[in-house]
Amino acid sequence: MKLKFGMVGGAGGGISPMHMRGATIDFMAELTAGCFSRNPEKGRKQAEEWGVRDVSRVYADYRTMAEEEGKKTGEDRLDFVVIVTPNDTHYAIAKAFLEQDFPLVCDKPLALTVEESEELARIARERDLPFAVTYTYSGYAMIRQAREMIEHGDIGDITYINAEYPQEWLANALVQTDSANAMWRLDPKRAGNSQATADIGTHIEYLVKAATGLSPERVLAKFDHIPETLEMESNTTILCQYPNNVTGLLWASQVAIGHECDLRLRVFGTKGAIEWQHQDANRLKVTKLGGPVQYYSADSPYNYSESVRLSRTNPGHPEGLFEAFGNIYRSFMEILKARKEGREPESFTYPTVEDGVNGVKFVQACVKSNAGGSIWVDVE
Amino acid sequence: MKLKFGMVGGAGGGISPMHMRGATIDFMAELTAGCFSRNPEKGRKQAEEWGVRDVSRVYADYRTMAEEEGKKTGEDRLDFVVIVTPNDTHYAIAKAFLEQDFPLVCDKPLALTVEESEELARIARERDLPFAVTYTYSGYAMIRQAREMIEHGDIGDITYINAEYPQEWLANALVQTDSANAMWRLDPKRAGNSQATADIGTHIEYLVKAATGLSPERVLAKFDHIPETLEMESNTTILCQYPNNVTGLLWASQVAIGHECDLRLRVFGTKGAIEWQHQDANRLKVTKLGGPVQYYSADSPYNYSESVRLSRTNPGHPEGLFEAFGNIYRSFMEILKARKEGREPESFTYPTVEDGVNGVKFVQACVKSNAGGSIWVDVE
Amino acid sequence: MKLKFGMVGGAGGGISPMHMRGATIDFMAELTAGCFSRNPEKGRKQAEEWGVRDVSRVYADYRTMAEEEGKKTGEDRLDFVVIVTPNDTHYAIAKAFLEQDFPLVCDKPLALTVEESEELARIARERDLPFAVTYTYSGYAMIRQAREMIEHGDIGDITYINAEYPQEWLANALVQTDSANAMWRLDPKRAGNSQATADIGTHIEYLVKAATGLSPERVLAKFDHIPETLEMESNTTILCQYPNNVTGLLWASQVAIGHECDLRLRVFGTKGAIEWQHQDANRLKVTKLGGPVQYYSADSPYNYSESVRLSRTNPGHPEGLFEAFGNIYRSFMEILKARKEGREPESFTYPTVEDGVNGVKFVQACVKSNAGGSIWVDVE
């Protein structure tokens, strides 16, 4: 029996089809209700496109949806709700659905302030509601392989972390007429008090967490406004202090010409090192101390089973961004299914609401560090 | 309104989930009927997993399905049927559904003999039924970009073609206990009189066609049985003569250790050259005479629109095999939708039943050439 | 007529054969005198191996050599002297030869203190003596291509710089018995008060200068002792402020497993970006705003002539480290030749004694920044 889910947001957005594909790629769930637009006509069209059968479950405002869906029980009840609205609305919407006891999937960032994000986490914790925040890139099978290798001690103790996420789109957008997308993100009212750090720096921060289990204790950030006329930073360089005095270096840019979505992670240890690049997402570079460079390929039998089960094809057949989304959804839904069936879930992991809170804290610490002239600032 | 489709085969198979994902990734179609297994219990389970709502449309044999579904009309009628059964059954099943006037999607190879494949093509032609054969790799957006560039003369006249598809899985399978998959393919009764050539050589042959529009007029083949104990070839080297005396070189192997699914295509012209590699599927290497090597990235504005519309994300976000399947399905379904809506379809392309026939002819010509000691043999 | 040169140091060293190859690869100079070792027997053997004809010009101490060679004139006089002794001896030796009016080539670092290095620069300036400091990697033809492109405005105004030099050798050396080389570098008495920053961080600093013309005004450094037992840093992360508020990020490591000599430079501008990697030294990644990634290949006609003349073979034939050394030597010697022949030299560039001074200042500023807890420190 497929799980049932609802969605808030989606009509006309670029991110909602990714969520739809992520939620359905493994045939585990079907879209059953939604508030896709405040415009009823647009909402109905979206519902039809995505195959929502019962039009009475298509709403024009999220509060009504939360209330009405909250009343349903048994077979009719939604198993979870997905929030894909603009960043500044996540908090209110998430809160409304948590209060109706729905497990949630929410796009990142979880909220614009630490207080709001902590409140959401508190409610979810109190009501014991699974809550995934879609740090997409953490869904790749080889990131899970990295995590398993590190946990098994395959590269020894971590000594240094270097991660980056250079993009070029903003440099292009600023010289193009069609820069609506750029403009939305450049508006502090919609996006918060940080741009590159909040938008993609936080992806790096969580990718490090997903691969290593580590979160920074202190940060030292330098923001660059490129071009100078931007209100918020488009380029950010961050030194991190991780537990055990491990230094990390994070760099994110939206004006790095020559790079598209070139997320790259390197973790060095006393016995070896791993490297993952988004451009080559289905492989992991692994080097053992004194040995040659190796490339582990997804789904290969020498990988840990936790990684292998996140692959859907044979080694060498590429899986991409939608499949990474799918892995977050699958892991989240496996928990829900196990609960419904009254059994222990297998060890699936996904980015949780706590990770979402950490992300917001991380960004705010970076903002504070930069404002102070690149000084060390504690996270929290 | 979504298109409705049925499926023959699928339960327990490795290829059917790919077809399911390909058919549904763009929210254009829903699975409505099927004969997933001769075992009714297995069939029902598969139907449930994939969300077939009406259990009366789940069948245990394909003949009944063809008959019963053939009677349906209007909203109830399936828009197309997908065939994902073992190779030696394609012919009979396809014929049964064509005779009920269903457009088809069939896995490759279309059939085991030239005669059978030609008969299918004839029926489809006479009844004007769209018929796609899933040469998967041709679905990548950058293959379409290659085709457009070549058609627009961007690399001048084609001078030489070099394409290869090395895999290593059989070398691994032969030393593993779990080699059921290998064994199926190694059995001439199920797989026909060729293995590497029919299984993956034909993928290369069509990839060349998809990118260049060219089919070989003559072939010269050398088959290798590695290890010697194999009944059929696991490695095949083929010289092709294309129109205008263009030489092509194709190599396919299932025992090429160090290669997973490393399909690679190089087309050289008088003014430039293009290269595509499956490992880097979202980019196309493009070199203009006298200029530096360039890498075109999928979805970028400098690509032809026919390629751009086959991308679903932003440049730099990888799309993989399922999305390539999705592009074949989408292009096929766009034709069906346009017909239903009584309008001209846009210029979408997909591998057709004629391409399927050519594939079978190509394999048989290679078999004959090899048997003759690597002599030139006309295709057809 | 070949130039004549002398050498101080060399017997048994790993770096001296590189200098020998660099000096002679273009048939422009011959080794004529030297003080290769304090051990006369070793010195003679080295002289014989390298083909010094006149044994009376082989010395056992550099002071005698400076004095005796300083007396020679005309055809007999050395055109320049090369210093390849341990770091802590550069100052005294260089001073001795400068005072005899010899142009010099000295290994980096120029000296261990700012004062000493500035004194050398002053003497060279006062006596108008060409003085090269061998920041080897700056010699690659594609670094010169980068410089020309930037000077010609091909990538617009520089916006951000990211450069790194990760190595793994120290991680390996620390677990091996044969770690004499490591140990020498780990001794503050021989190496000064910095290890990774002075040894390889300074290579990055100058590579940026060679490619962009920019030197940092302020630095903020974080040193890591990996493993903790090391007296000096083996890993260093440095934020730089370049002129016009351009931020730069430099990372150097000697314990980055999986990296050999993976120097990498990325310079971003308002109109484009360039990237150079040591692993692929004969190519330059060039991206123009809105265009595809391109790879410029050394010696190709689309490169600037200043780059092309630093290549010795056809495009595609790799040149390596010795040839990079050779380019520094050639550019230095072209100046000497032009002076001898009383003509204006062509526009050859090489790292000068001033660059050597800057390198020492840079390292000392980093040491100070790190000691202060990663604070901004002015360079100078």
Added chain:
Amino acid sequence: MKLKFGMVGGAGGGISPMHMRGATIDFMAELTAGCFSRNPEKGRKQAEEWGVRDVSRVYADYRTMAEEEGKKTGEDRLDFVVIVTPNDTHYAIAKAFLEQDFPLVCDKPLALTVEESEELARIARERDLPFAVTYTYSGYAMIRQAREMIEHGDIGDITYINAEYPQEWLANALVQTDSANAMWRLDPKRAGNSQATADIGTHIEYLVKAATGLSPERVLAKFDHIPETLEMESNTTILCQYPNNVTGLLWASQVAIGHECDLRLRVFGTKGAIEWQHQDANRLKVTKLGGPVQYYSADSPYNYSESVRLSRTNPGHPEGLFEAFGNIYRSFMEILKARKEGREPESFTYPTVEDGVNGVKFVQACVKSNAGGSIWVDVE
């Protein structure tokens, strides 16, 4: 004591500086005599540039040089002679010097006919004269590593060989005014009856031999004249039958736009595979059955000592074409030195006159196969 060598040819040529660098890069030999040009003035200038001290040993014709140098003995006698003249003169010159008992280094091809090349081999054999033919690419350290791995059984029994050498220069040259180099090679009178096969196909043929020890027993070739107006082939595709029924596939092209000197070798075995690419000359891709892809790096301790001793720097510092030349020269000269010193030489290998004979035979068999319509032709 350095070895002494003479050279025939060189003035104005592009290949002679490579030989000079190869011969002298390890400080083992010095140029002592030569016939650099038939023009005495040019010859003298070349002699001066290269530092020949005794002008009486600079000749304007090779016969005089052979005679005069042949009379010298003891310390004065040349240890070997290098021939770098156009292809059609190799035979006569080599013969003249062999008859004076000089060991030789000769550029490839050894001669234009099988008969001539066999005669040279016979004389060298009878007189026991070491004779190297500079198949340059075989000199890379990682080709030697490949050979050692194969000989030690690291990849099991060889099953298939795929090698290629695509270049683009001719495509460029044909549209450029400065095509003297192209034209020389396109003239059958100077170049023999084959162009791409003789010029670069033979490099592939020997590279396979150097790495595997195997030479083809039969060939089947297809020549392409691209453009059609060329008198000789610019593109060649060759099937080879190696001992033990191993199939090999060789492709060479001078009109493959997008490729510079992209020599690539793949050898597959029952237990693993190796791959070497000229663009990445200091690494070897090694895959063991069932394991991940690995990249062995030159000079690393896990390589065989025969490979390590052909590296001059640390792992990660690239060595290029001149160093590959140097390795052939060094291996050749080590034999000469050992003979002079009356000791057994270490196991150095270099391409010999017998390999040169094989190269000529290979080309002639390909010419015959192509003329017959791509039929199998025995080599010899």
